[in-house]
Amino acid sequence: MCDDGTMTDRRAPAEKSWTPLTEAGRGLLDAVAADPGSVLLALDFDGTLAPIVDDPADSAMAEESRHAMSRMDGKLAIMAIVTGREVAAVRRMTSVDEVPGLEHLVVLGQYGVERYDAASGALRDPEVPESIRIAKGRLEQLIDELAQHDPRDAGCRIEDKGRAVALHTRRAADPAHALTTAVPRVRQIAEELGLHCEDGRNIIELKSAVTTKAQALRELIDEVTPRVVIMCGDDLGDVPALDVISEWIGQGHPGARVVSYSDEQPSMADHADIICDQTEGISAFLEALADQVCSTK
Known part of the structure; x- marks a missing residue:
């Protein structure tokens, strides 16, 4: 369970911004400021970092979110995009290899089947069945x-x-x-x-693989042993990973489930410690997070 298992402030997110709903959500920024280097930040791509568009090939990461993430790059235990997309597509849509700022980003694609580490260039890319x-x-x-x-x-x-x-x-x-x-x-x-x-x-x-974002997130947790874990998502495919955060908080660790909320998937509000007004709200949340990370001496 997450905190007391109830939504303490069920309401829509502030326009183009974010709203904490639980004690875990309200305490997150303080937990991050206490030790940014112990933070695991995982983020879905479509609907979270990139607005949903009619043609997925036209998707692009919101510049505001990229800027906020670049401010935190190399300062966290790990910052990762966890997505159903191919790694190659995310690399293109984030310009991770062309534009400076995300040199330490990790991309787990196809729900964790693929992996790319920007810092080393290492790529895990199994054959297509x-x-x-x-x-x-x-x-x-x-x-x-x-x-x-x-x-x-x-x-x-x-x-x-x-x-x-x-x-x-x-x-x-x-x-x-x-x-x-x-x-x-x-x-x-x-x-x-x-x-x-x-x-x-x-x-x-x-x-082809019965993999979930929960497995991908657990892989990251085992890899870096963080103190604070944050997962940002917007859709049903993110729920297993959000449930990992719920368990994490229930065990007494700081962290939060951050949901990019849309009327297209209203049930996602039930899985949020922090609720954001779609991708614009996620950008605002990431900027607030970056302010905490960068203000730490």
């Missing part, structure tokens, strides 16, 4: 069938994520209807190919 290649073709056929059967479902698209493939309905004529229609068919494909389904905001994803 054949089942994912087959699933991509099956999903492409599916979106054609959906569009032909019902015009409300026209406009779905497929995103190739390397070791995963996703069906997006955000650009469909009726995104909610398209998702409801597609999900049973996608789950059937997953079962036939031995793949795992991951649900999200107007998306259902098939991945």
Whole structure:
């Protein structure tokens, strides 16, 4: 459980800002200021560091968040992006290798299957399974069938994520209807190919490895043995990692679950110690965090 297990101040986040909801959230900045070098900061990418866009290929990290993270780079125990995206995509969208400021960033992609360490250049990049290649073709056929059967479902698209493939309905004529229609068919494909389904905001994803962000986060905790652990996320795929933070706090350690809140996924408020107004609120939170880290002598 996290603190007393209840949301003490259930309310919407301040516009373009952030609001602590629990004792853990209210005490976080003081805990960070006490020892920045013991802090593990993990962050989801889409919907957290980057605004959700119609075409995932057009996604880009918010400059304000990048600036705040660059201020903390090298000053924390570890700062990591934990995402369902491929490492290669995140490297491109953060400009980690081209623009100075994130020289110590760690990227755990595909829910931790891939890993990139900016400081050393070390890359963990397993081969893509054949089942994912087959699933991509099956999903492409599916979106054609959906569009032909019902015009409300026209406009779905497929995103190739390397070791995963996703069906997006955000650009469909009726995104909610398209998702409801597609999900049973996608789950059937997953079962036939031995793949795992991951649900999200107007998306259902098939991945080859039954890995979660919780496993990726535990890997980081075991690696650096932090005193303070923070996880920032926005969607259902982040919940397992947020639950790790809940356990961490329940064991008496400082930390917080930081949620980039959207009306598209209102249940995420139930997993927050700090709630932010989407990516702009996350940027404001990271700036406040950086102020604490950088003010420490």
